[in-house]
Amino acid sequence: MKTTVTMTAAILVAATGVASAQERVLNVYNWSDYIAEDTIAKFEEQFGVKVNYDVYDSNEVLEARLFAGNTGFDVVVPTSDFLRRQIGAGIYQPLDKSKLPNLANMDAGLMANAAAYDADNTHAVVYMWGTTGIGYNAGKIAEILGQDAPTDSWSLVFDPEIVSQLAECGVSLLDAPTEMLPAAMNYLGLDPRSTDRADFEAGAELLESVRPHIRYFHSSQYITDLANGDTCVAVGWSGDVFQAQARAAEAENGVEIAYVIPKEGALQWFDMMAIPVDAPNPDLAHEFINFVMDAQITADITNYVWYANANAASMPLVDPEITSDPGIFPTEEAKARLWGAEVYDSRTDRIVNRLWTQVKTGQ
């Protein structure tokens, strides 16, 4: 079996070698809806290469492919807590920082935050960062709950009394156990970074109490549904909710979407660009990462996807409407209430995922 795999790999590598002699090819695997429209075209033009750009909508899908090995990807963008575990499994190669002069553009403070998951930022640099908060249809919420609706609080999705009133209108949660359970624990006044089984169970119990009022658990469907007015409230990733907002505005359908970092606090995450050890073209991967860290390129991406970046030099180039939005660049006060994801071991993962299945299915 092993020999077959090695042989197949050898043939693949040989085949890739032939291809790259004619034209250099870069394979990028990134989150869906997560790059400016012209970023890839600009890179292709500037470096005379071809880019294969593929997308996913969950860290789990990316991880499953990485653990299978021989993905053929040169650059991938895992979230920091997943990155840390993958580094532990030897999936990434250390970055050659001499090839990344644009590292000088990065915000030292945010890179230091990200270094909590990757000492000295050895393996990865921040692509974008954001929070996991709540997106809602402002008009419908006011109509159902009145003007004093608790739109600044997790009670919008975690208080059965309130959620039950919104159920008809549509409430969705992310299908991401490692983000939803800590948010529920935090709402209950527990430490969102706890790995204590009892805390997870308390969080799951809270989620089960609101489950009858949840329309679905999904990590990308809510963008379209919020924008179309098919759902009213969605726990979601900041930039994705802003995307729903933009789509609704474009469609001029009267739907007004807002994003809030709830007052109880929220998860702050970093999506990191990294190079797998078996990347076919690591040199070009370094060039791509360096290219993205260019102030203008990063600013273009933020202006398009409405996610915060960690590139200090790009800030003057970012649309002031974005830099002044507290949902994207939180105030100092809100920042103090953000938490970073805890990295779970396999046993904890199984507990979290089993509880999540129980929440979703009632079994």
Next chain:
Amino acid sequence: MAHAAARPKGSVSDVREHPSMTMRDRISGALGRRLVIGTPFLWLLIFFLVPFGIVFLVSLGAPEFGVPPYSPAFEWDGGVPRFVGSFDNYIFLTEDDLYWIAYLGSVKIALGATLLCLLVAYPMAYMIARAEPGMRNILLMLVILPFWTSSLLRIYALMGMLRQGGFINSALMGLGITDAPIQMMQTDFAVYLTIVFTYLPLMVLPLYSTLEKLDGSLLEAAADLGANSFQTFWTVTLPLSLPGILAGCLLVFIPAVGEFVIPDLMGAQDSPMIGNVLWGEFTRNRDWPVASAVAIAMLALLVIPFMLLRNTSALRD
């Protein structure tokens, strides 16, 4: 060739004795036969048995942190393989009723969808088989045509129709039939509808091929003997089309049990199918051995009843 004697007359073994065949003919004939018989076996070996063996071996291992994310079931001990795996993963499956519930749920949905497919497809196939020969090809084309579009695209098209602000709800509300949109997405209804919609050609085609070959003189004989059209259908057409019914049902039922995309996109959260549970084991839990054990157990639970069914029907014959 001990079995040759048991073969019925007219089987390939008779050709051997033909006096006019030269030695060379016989040899090349034997080679040709072996090739013809061997090809499907080789196909099964490469695309079924070998992957099955790999999955089975993975299911005996333990999850591990690395690439690949499991420990092998065998260790090489001085050139001799030594078994170090265990059946713990199978025991684990019995300890949590989630797997059992998801499996039964999948069988229930697959059975229901197969039955619905049959009910829709039988009249279709019957009408096509009875249509003018020139018309038949056009009708068959209409059945097959949607198959040329990616099933994922067709599922998304259905999602567009079923959603809250979608075509159906807008039409119902526009006509004043309903006041509020009906929740159709994320329900079992959506799953059944989509499976029937997606798998229908797989049911129509085998039904059509048996109904089309149906000997018309048998129907005439039944009519001559005084059977009305319902009796003719019930006692002649239906029994004779059983092979087509069986083939169509298997073609729909087997992939429907393992269906993953449709329940993931359209299904209710509280009725997971085994495909979704299996996906969760692979991705969320990064537990390839348990995922493999789920796959093997599912296959065993599906295959064993079919083998029993086959044996009893062979006995009946």
